[in-house]
Amino acid sequence: MVNDKKIDVIKKVLMLDTEKELQVVLDVVTDAICRELDDDNKDRKDFAEWKAKNKKEVGEEIPF
Secondary structure (H helix, E strand, O other): OHHHHHHHHHHHHHHOOOOHHHHHHHHHHHHHHHHHHHHHHHHHHHHHHHHHHHHHHHHOOOOO
């Protein structure tokens, strides 16, 4: 489904003729990519913190 939406967006962008219209689309896409990268970085940081916290609490070995 996501790939279908990407193709639809590409088709519509190909219909644009003016540089101004294309720049608006480029700005929106750039902002969206930045938000996704920020979210990914936050998720990695949160996971690393969670993993470090659990490692300290549990230790290297599995307790029985």
